[in-house]
Amino acid sequence: MGTTATFLYDGDCGLCERATRWLLxxxxxxxxxxxxxxxxLHAYGLTPEQLEAAAVLVEEDGTRRVGHEAFGHALLRAPSRDDRLLGRLVLEQPSAWVASLVYAxxxxxxxxxxxxACSLPARG
Structure with missing residues (x-):
């Protein structure tokens, strides 16, 4: 793929930062x-609440992938065949339901x- 998608993540969360670095x-x-x-966010048609809940991959055509699907579709763009395989495993059944549960x-x-080092308040 010669084009670039945009991966939006929570910059206030250390875990999110590390996961994004790994992905990049x-x-x-x-x-x-x-x-x-x-x-x-308005330009992407997204709200802060949506992005506090999950990462989003915005494709060039405006398609939005959320949560585990954001990671999976991003990995499908990787140069390495092994990383693309990992992306398919994240997205395809039966492993996709596990990826979805783990991500959530x-x-x-x-x-x-x-x-x-997440700045989110602890949820009771």
């Missing part, structure tokens, strides 16, 4: 990342995870 190491110039706090759990609990 694999995808190279095919994906650019921006902390959503520094982006005109991590997103809800990222403020509790060791070393995450």
């Amino acid at each position: 190491e694999r995808t190279g110039s095919t994906v650019r990342a921006q902390a959503w706090q520094g982006v005109d 759990w991590v997103a809800r609990n990222r403020h509790r995870l060791s070393g995450s």
Whole structure:
């Protein structure tokens, strides 16, 4: 792919920062990342609440991929065949439902995870 998608993540969360760096190491110039706090969300048709809940990959055509699908579709753009395979595993059944559950759990609990330095308040 010769074009670049935009990966929007929570720049106030250390865990999100580390996961995004890991993703960018694999995808190279095919994906650019921006902390959503520094982006005109209206231009993307997104709200802060949506991005507090999950990362979003915005494709060139405006298609938005959310949560585990954002990671999976970003990995499909990677130069490495192994990383593209990992993207397919994240997106295709039967492993996609596991990826979805794991992503949702991590997103809800990222403020509790060791070393995450997340500014989100602990949810009761």
